[in-house]
Amino acid sequence: MTSAVRFQKVSRHFGAVRAVDGVDLEIAPGEFFAMLGPSGSGKTTCLRLIAGFEQPTSGHIEIFGETAEGIPPYRRNVNTVFQDYALFPHLDILDNVAYGLMVKGVGKVERIREAEKALELVKLPGYGSRRPGQLSGGQRQRVALARALVNKPRVLLLDEPLGALDLKLREQMQEELKSLQRALGITFIFVTHDQGEALSMADRVAVFNDGGIVQHGTPQDIYRRPKTRFVADFVGSSNVISPDVMTVLGGEKRWASLRPEAIRLAADGIEAKVENASFLGASTRLTVGIKGTHLHVMLPAGSDIPDIGIAIRLAWQQDDVHYMDDAA
Amino acid sequence: MTALAITKPQTSILPRRGGFFSRLSDNFWRHPKLLLLLMLTPPLLWLGIIYVGSLIALLLQSFFSIDDFSGMVNYEFTLDTYAQLLNPGNFDIIVRTILMAALVTIASAIIAFPIAYYAARYAQGKWKALFYLGVMLPLWSSYLVKIYAWKLILAKEGILTWLFDKLYLSWLLDGVLALPVVGGNSLSVSYLGTFIVFVYIWLPYMILPTQAALERVPGNLIEASADLGATPHQTFRTVLFPLALPGIVAGSIFTFSLTLGDYIIPQIIGSSRLFIGQAVYTQQGTAGNVPLAAAFSVVPIVIMAIYLWLAKRMGAFDAL
Numbered sequence: 001m002t003s004a005v006r007f008q009k010v011s012r013h014f015g016a017v018r019a020v021d022g023v024d025l026e027i028a029p030g031e032f033f034a035m036l037g038p039s040g041s042g043k044t045t046c047l048r049l050i051a052g053f054e055q056p057t058s059g060h061i062e063i064f065g066e067t068a069e070g071i072p073p074y075r076r077n078v079n080t081v082f083q084d085y086a087l088f089p090h091l092d093i094l095d096n097v098a099y100g101l102m103v104k105g106v107g108k109v110e111r112i113r114e115a116e117k118a119l120e121l122v123k124l125p126g127y128g129s130r131r132p133g134q135l136s137g138g139q140r141q142r143v144a145l146a147r148a149l150v151n152k153p154r155v156l157l158l159d160e161p162l163g164a165l166d167l168k169l170r171e172q173m174q175e176e177l178k179s180l181q182r183a184l185g186i187t188f189i190f191v192t193h194d195q196g197e198a199l200s201m202a203d204r205v206a207v208f209n210d211g212g213i214v215q216h217g218t219p220q221d222i223y224r225r226p227k228t229r230f231v232a233d234f235v236g237s238s239n240v241i242s243p244d245v246m247t248v249l250g251g252e253k254r255w256a257s258l259r260p261e262a263i264r265l266a267a268d269g270i271e272a273k274v275e276n277a278s279f280l281g282a283s284t285r286l287t288v289g290i291k292g293t294h295l296h297v298m299l300p301a302g303s304d305i306p307d308i309g310i311a312i313r314l315a316w317q318q319d320d321v322h323y324m325d326d327a328a
Numbered sequence: 329m330t331a332l333a334i335t336k337p338q339t340s341i342l343p344r345r346g347g348f349f350s351r352l353s354d355n356f357w358r359h360p361k362l363l364l365l366l367m368l369t370p371p372l373l374w375l376g377i378i379y380v381g382s383l384i385a386l387l388l389q390s391f392f393s394i395d396d397f398s399g400m401v402n403y404e405f406t407l408d409t410y411a412q413l414l415n416p417g418n419f420d421i422i423v424r425t426i427l428m429a430a431l432v433t434i435a436s437a438i439i440a441f442p443i444a445y446y447a448a449r450y451a452q453g454k455w456k457a458l459f460y461l462g463v464m465l466p467l468w469s470s471y472l473v474k475i476y477a478w479k480l481i482l483a484k485e486g487i488l489t490w491l492f493d494k495l496y497l498s499w500l501l502d503g504v505l506a507l508p509v510v511g512g513n514s515l516s517v518s519y520l521g522t523f524i525v526f527v528y529i530w531l532p533y534m535i536l537p538t539q540a541a542l543e544r545v546p547g548n549l550i551e552a553s554a555d556l557g558a559t560p561h562q563t564f565r566t567v568l569f570p571l572a573l574p575g576i577v578a579g580s581i582f583t584f585s586l587t588l589g590d591y592i593i594p595q596i597i598g599s600s601r602l603f604i605g606q607a608v609y610t611q612q613g614t615a616g617n618v619p620l621a622a623a624f625s626v627v628p629i630v631i632m633a634i635y636l637w638l639a640k641r642m643g644a645f646d647a648l
Contacts, residue, residue, distance in 0.1 A: 053551055073554040086552035090570045100556035103566070151556065 002065040004029045004155055004187040005050055010059030012045050019045040021211035022059070027189060027204075029064070029154075032181050034198035035191045037208030038234065043191045046208075047157050050189065051080050064154055074103075079148035080157040084164065085140045087132035093119070093143055094128030100151040118146035121180070138169045145177075149184070158190035162197060174201055195235045199223060207231050224259075228325045232257040237296070239263075245293045246321075254323045260285070260298035262320035269315030274306045290314065390622035399616060409619045413627070418607070422627055425604040428519075429587035432526040433534075433580045439527070440534040440579065441572075447535075448542035463532045471529070475596050478525045482597065484514035512599055522598035526587050533582035541575020542568075577639050584635065588628040604628060 007025035011018065020042040027033045035043035048054040049061060052073035061068040063078060079100070087096050094115050095102070101111035119125055122142035132140060141161065148156055161177070162170045178201055181188045192198050198205045199219040206216035207230075215227040226232035232240045239260060243253045249270065261283075272290035284305050286297040297314065299305075306312055344350045356363040392401050393408045412418060447459040466474065481487050492501040505511040505518065512518030545568065553563040591605025602610070604624055612621035639645070 051551075051555055053554075073551070074557050074559055078555075080552070080555045082548050082552060084546075084548065086546065086548040088549060088552075088567060090567075099553070099558075099566075103553075103556065103558040103562045147556065 001029070003027055003062070004031065004064060005189065006060075006062040007046070007049075008060040008062075010046075010049065010056045010061055012042075012049060012054055013057045018211045020049065020056075023211075023213055025206065025213065025216075027187060029187055030185050032178070032188045032201060032203045033190070034202035034205045035189065035208060036193070036195055036198040036205050036234075038193060041208035042211040043206075043208040044159060045211075047080075047159055047189065047191050050155065051078055051157055052076050077151075077153055078155045078157060079151050079153040080159065081141075081144045081148050081161050083159045083161070085132075085144040087140060087143060087147070089132055091132075092128065093124075093130050093132065093135070096132065096143060097128075097147045097150055099147060104151075114150055115146070118150040119143075121149065122146045123176075137164050138173065141165065141173065145180075149186075153186065155187045155189060158188065160192055161190060162194075163192075170197075177201065199235070207234065209234075225322055226257055226324060229255050232324060239295045241293065241295075245291060248291045251318070251321055252323060255325075257322045257324060258295070258316060258320060260296040261300075263295065263297045263314050263316045265299070265303065266313055266315035269313035271311055272314050273311055274308050277305050277308060279305060288312070288314065386622045386625060389619050390626050392619045394617050394619055401618060409623045412620055413623055418624075421602050421604060421607050421624075424601065425588055426631060428523065428526065428603065429584045431523060432530065432587045433583045435523070435527050436531050436534040436583045437538075437576055437580060440531060440538050441576075444535050444539035444542055444572075444575075447539045448545075449547075463535050466528075467532055472592070474529065475525060475593055478521075478528065479516050479597055482515035482521045482524070484516070486514075486516070488515060516597055517599055519598060522594050525593050525597050526590070529593065530583040530586050533586065534576075534579035537575040537578040537582075538572060539575070541572045541578075545571045574645055577645070581632070581636070585628065585632050588631065 003026045005025065005027040007023050010020060010023045010025075012020040023042070023046060025046070035046060037043045045054060049056055050063070050068070052068070052071060052075075056069055063076065068076065088099065091099065094112065097118050098106075098111040098115035101114060106114070116125070116128065119127060122145050124139060124142050124146070127135070127139070127143075132143070135143065141164075145161075158177075162173050165173060174197060177188070190201070199222070202219060204216060205219055205222050206213045207222060208214065209230050215222060215231050217225075222231065222235055223238075226235060226238065229240055232238050237260065238257045241249070241251075241256045241258060243255060246256050247253045270290060272288040272295070274286055275289050275294070276287040278285045282301050284299045284301075284303065286299060286306070288295050288297055295314075344354070389401075390409055391405050391407070392403055393406045394400070395402050413422065443459075443463075447456065451459050483489075489498075489501065492498050501515075504520065505514065510519045510523075512520075515521040515524070549567055549571070550563055553567045554560075558566065589605050591603065591609045594603040595606055604627060608621045608624045611617045611624060
């Protein structure tokens with residue numbers, strides 16, 4: 001089966017800066033794919049390479065089996081939802097959504113009908129006559145989505161699509177994007193620096209650092225088995241333990257990650273001192289001092305919350321300790 | 329906490345510092361409109377009385393007429409003076425001036441756009457400084473000096489004729505000068521010469537507002553347009569141009585109105601046929617016909633009002 005998007009040794013250099021350096025990537029049709037990484041890691045440049053705003057310095061890009069390098073953005077059946085939406089301020093919402101059809105020469109009656117359908121799809125029916133300036137951030141986000149989807153792209157690119165929204169709206173949009181993608185079956189590729197977003201929405205995640213992909217796999221894979229310290233650190237919430245501490249704790253002398261929820265209270269465990277406790281509702285998060293290092297521990301709801309300063313005993317299964325490559 | 333330790337108890341309201349001015353500041357703070365009034369009154373008086381007042385005086389003059397025998401102004405309301413504007417000789421002047429102003433404006437807009445686009449999109453650092461310097465520098469030297477310089481450039485014995493000659497292109501220049509109406513004995517005594525100098529002199533007033541408008545167009549709108557399938561030509565027509573239009577219109581208000589009112593350029597460079605500015609100058613000066621001069625000067629005001637109204641109706645200010 002042809003991949004939706006395929007990168008072969010793709011590099012994009014800006015002078016001495018290697019924004020993207022020798023990236024190999026394959027994204028399957030219909031996949032919800034996340035590019036996760038800190039700013040400057042090359043994820044946005046990869047997205048722009050797919051959209052056609054950037055051309056690779058070297059390497060080969062295919063979109064559904066067709067060579068993409070040298071093809072201008074307006075000849076690619078790929079659409080983008082921009083980070084700050086990039087709605088046209090001089091056009092009303094309907095004309096914004098119908099823009100892609102208009103420039104392709106679709107007749108007025110048909111493009112208005114299609115644009116109205118797209119607005120219904122993003123739950124903004126009847127907003128057509130407003131101006132972008134009259135909408136809230138969340139509504140503009142939906143218009144940007146409708147404006148891209150109305151073109152029936154084969155690949156939809158989303159650049160930090162939820163970055164500017166507040167928490168509640170973000171969670172709501174996450175679910176809507178996910179169900180929209182399932183319903184339409186279009187390949188979604190989205191860029192984010194928010195690991196929670198990437199893990200909760202994507203079928204597959206690629207973690208970027210320094211212009212390259214450090215690890216890619218399913219969210220569970222990346223969360224449970226981070227390949228390097230960087231991934232464990234960035235994907236977050238896991239305890240990253242140095243080789244020295246690992247030997248003291250009775251493991252191999254290698255870098256390791258240990259998930260907070262894998263640690264439990266046990267009478268025969270290693271002694272630790274409670275340094276902080278935060279009640280999170282469904283669980284309680286402890287920070288403990290243990291053998292000269294700090295660990296996070298997630299206690300399930302229902303356990304007693306220990307007082308700060310007291311000593312507790314902790315244990316975990318050796319299977320839960322995941323050893324990683326040394327690379328930072 | 330110790331770093332913030334307060335050594336002695338403090339009051340929650342600070343005492344007034346200074347005397348009279350502090351009291352004044354407090355009062356202005358409580359009555360912000362008072363300060364606004366104080367700041368705006370002098371310029372409003374100046375504009376209101378000196379400028380608008382004299383404008384109204386001028387308008388009134390245009391409704392009087394001149395006695396053909398005595399040459400004295402007849403202070404009775406009449407529209408005769410306006411009727412005189414429709415005399416073939418006078419009407420020609422108006423048409424000629426409007427046509428020239430329109431052509432100068434269109435040419436300025438066409439020349440200014442690429443320059444402004446480069447400055448807004450690509451120029452950075454010292455190139456941007458160089459752009460501003462290049463556009464503003466001509467404005468620092470005297471208007472008259474520039475026009476006389478152009479007179480020398482365009483004259484029959486001037487550098488342009490010499491250049492065309494050296495390039496074996498004299499036939500081209502002669503051909504252009506042989507054209508009816510726009511041509512003439514040399515560029516410096518033709519409509520074409522007047523046009524060239526007008527465009528040169530007013531071009532900065534078109535470049536700067538256009539550049540400011542283009543500067544405000546976010547780069548990602550251009551990308552979004554391409555992303556949605558628009559070719560560069562379509563992007564220009566449907567995104568870039570509409571968003572730059574307020575700037576172009578602002579620039580065109582300058583170039584159009586300045587050309588309408590100018591009386592020095594056509595006097596020094598061009599055929600001896602009059603423009604509105606020159607007509608006003610001669611009517612109120614040598615001819616002593618102040619009412620007709622006033623009527624002539626009402627023409628650009630009316631034309632500008634119509635122009636702005638049309639621009640507004642065409643949506644030129646929608647993107648503001």
